[in-house]
Amino acid sequence: MSVNYNSMKKNKIINPFKPAKHxxxxxxxxxxxxxxxxxxxxxxxxxxxxxxxxxxxxxxxxxxxxxxxxxxxxxxxxxxxxxxxxxxxxxxxxxxxxxxxxxxxxxxxxxxxKEHHSSQFFICHDCGSVAELDDADISGLIQKKASHFGFKIDNEMVEIKGHCQECRDSRK
Amino acid sequence: MSVNYNSMKKNKIINPFKPAKHxxxxxxxxxxxxxxxxxxxxxxxxxxxxxxxxxxxxxxxxxxxxxxxxxxxxxxxxxxxxxxxxxxxxxxxxxxxxxxxxxxxxxxxxxxxKEHHSSQFFICHDCGSVAELDDADISGLIQKKASHFGFKIDNEMVEIKGHCQECRDSRK
DNA sequence: AACAATAATGTTACATTATAACATTACATA
DNA sequence: TATGTAATGTTATAATGTAACATTATTGTT
The missing domain is CATH 1.10.10.10 (Winged helix-like DNA-binding domain superfamily/Winged helix DNA-binding domain)
Incomplete structure (x- = not known):
């Protein structure tokens, strides 16, 4: 069984959600x-x-x-x-x-x-904060799906809206 | 080994790239x-x-x-x-x-x-056409990643820019 | 240092995208 | 047919972004 070394990219948290007070x-x-x-x-x-x-x-x-x-x-x-x-x-x-x-x-x-990277943004509707990932799994899956119909990607935009942990907690 | 029936959602092609002449x-x-x-x-x-x-x-x-x-x-x-x-x-x-x-x-x-669905758009820079998927794998992976840091998703925006098969072929 | 070439900023005008607010008309149904 | 609601008309303006050209600052060269 072979390992695809090309896919051995790291999933990074470029910018996590920060506590309201930091x-x-x-x-x-x-x-x-x-x-x-x-x-x-x-x-x-x-x-x-x-x-x-x-x-x-x-x-x-x-x-x-x-x-x-x-x-x-x-x-x-x-x-x-x-x-x-x-x-x-x-x-x-x-x-x-x-x-x-x-x-x-x-x-x-x-x-x-420092380096070009993929970006996935998560935007909290409550506090307005944004977290950014450079997730090779997401990016890779999208590329794989695109390749199924011969689409060559230049740029991926992923913007996810919802509610962050801290805001969900404070609403309980 | 268990099967997660919740994840048995279909990957749909809502709107594929169409031939220039159709x-x-x-x-x-x-x-x-x-x-x-x-x-x-x-x-x-x-x-x-x-x-x-x-x-x-x-x-x-x-x-x-x-x-x-x-x-x-x-x-x-x-x-x-x-x-x-x-x-x-x-x-x-x-x-x-x-x-x-x-x-x-x-x-x-x-x-x-008919139904609410996730959307992933693929936009060709050459012909300007757009294809739309409702891909449960992409959507599911994003949700899984979001859950790792307690993020609850309301809405996913995925817009991918690049070059469709037909335009790539015709540029050779 | 003086000069020329390039990069950055200043300035005015305008293009594009979108919404607020209130008036009028059309439609559904009692 | 009256009446409330939904849809559309109308005017004005807000919000976002760019074109074009002038001026100033910086860099590299004599």
Missing amino acids: KHQDCLQAAIKAAKQHCDVLGLRLTPLRQRVLELVWQSHEPVKAYGILDELKQGHSSSAPPTVYRALDFLQEQGLVHKIESLNAYVGCGDP | KHQDCLQAAIKAAKQHCDVLGLRLTPLRQRVLELVWQSHEPVKAYGILDELKQGHSSSAPPTVYRALDFLQEQGLVHKIESLNAYVGCGDP
Whole structure:
């Protein structure tokens, strides 16, 4: 019996649900640090503007709207306009530092920019928080199913809505 | 060894990729017929406006934009405005006759309104066509993974972009 | 240091997608 | 036929996103 080594990919928890009370300052700092390092290594410029937008995206684990970012950005940077935000978000998305949640038209930070990975998002209807997986089983199964009808995948979007453990517990 | 009968759900192809040349009139007619029957059974009103919007969504297997529908609707129904279209789409979506592709802000017809089902959409970047599965394996795996961290799913959005068999063949 | 080329940001305008709110008309049924 | 409800009409505006061109900052080269 053979083992398919190609399929021996890891299932990762990119970003788990965090307790309502956690030291979020640490999440933010870790994200900025990772972003700086990522850009450093690749010779990319995490300009003050881009960093500020990234910080605003990371103000919580809830997806943030572009125009929400714009409102906050304006407070310290009066020349901001929609393109200011969308360009920064484009850059951050290209670098895997931010993902767009298509079903919400909103953006979340990603703590693992180093490598391209699959993403599965779980969005809690109660607290609004998002968890992100890079689950090779899910991604692999979808690819397998696609291959059955000759479909070659470029990009997978998986956005799951429901209720996280903590919110379910607190409703009892 | 036990068998989990709960998981014995069927994997369905709700809407496969169709050959570029197929008798699309048949798809359209079947969809309208199914919609009429669906509404009949439930005592819902598939008004001329709603039926017309459904027909416009079914003009092809490519997702259609709301304002595209509006433009076409106006040609035979000059009083149409955005709410005209969005209301009809809301009704059709509630009945499972139409799905929204979130990543495209566009709408596709569904040939299987009878029961609520999971949906996995496969969108070809070349021809623009969409295929829809109701795959219990994918849906089940996602639910299983979610249960590992206590997440209770309300709704799954799976939208896969890539290249369909026919388009891949014709590019060789 | 001066220059040119490129990247990033500023600025204005507008395109696209969607909804709120209230008026009117059509339909179901008592 | 009256009456309540559902559907549609109508106007206005909110929310999301992009095009196009000007200006400024940065990088790499003489």
